[in-house]
Amino acid sequence: MKRSQFLLALASLSIVGGSFFLKRNFSNTREPKIITDTSRYKEIRNQLWSNNDQVKHFPNEIPTDAKAVRIAYSPEFLQGSSFFQIRLKQPPNKIEKFLSQYRNSAKHKYRGGNTNDHINQPNGVPTTFFYTSDSHTESFPATYEILVLNADNKGTPGFKWNHGDSYGVAINSSASEIIYWYEKW
Numbered sequence: 001m002k003r004s005q006f007l008l009a010l011a012s013l014s015i016v017g018g019s020f021f022l023k024r025n026f027s028n029t030r031e032p033k034i035i036t037d038t039s040r041y042k043e044i045r046n047q048l049w050s051n052n053d054q055v056k057h058f059p060n061e062i063p064t065d066a067k068a069v070r071i072a073y074s075p076e077f078l079q080g081s082s083f084f085q086i087r088l089k090q091p092p093n094k095i096e097k098f099l100s101q102y103r104n105s106a107k108h109k110y111r112g113g114n115t116n117d118h119i120n121q122p123n124g125v126p127t128t129f130f131y132t133s134d135s136h137t138e139s140f141p142a143t144y145e146i147l148v149l150n151a152d153n154k155g156t157p158g159f160k161w162n163h164g165d166s167y168g169v170a171i172n173s174s175a176s177e178i179i180y181w182y183e184k185w
Helices: 003-029 038-048 092-105 115-119
Strands: 033-035 067-074 082-089 108-113 140-153 164-172 177-184
Touching (some): 038 082
Antiparallel strands (some): 033 067, 140 164
């Protein structure tokens, strides 16, 4: 094999190999990361999202009495979207206290559904999908009350909600469960 053929073959192999590596890395960063190691919660909450007022309603640490904890997050990539959710069971008296607290401060309230359902209602705003669900469902069942603490439209005229963020909680009193969420797109 001549030197020029060898270099051409090596360059081709490098391009194919590099493309595979980039595709693998970029495609994996866009998939939601379901974290089951609850010790990572504080890292995500305090480091990745430390400059964000939108996660101040999240607990600083996972409460010691929390059960069935699920975390889902997808970090922001270039101008893409990102989300952060923590789902946990708490004693019924705490859930009722949270429900009262967040109902009073919510700017928008929904029963079940997901962000597509909510934004398409009169005066609707984007919310979130049920990333921490036990199944592959995207929507919250009707037993969940979705309470939007804030939604910020950063779109342009004619492209409302093209960019923005929203955050809040979803509470299921019958399951004694609360989900804290933040979504940016």
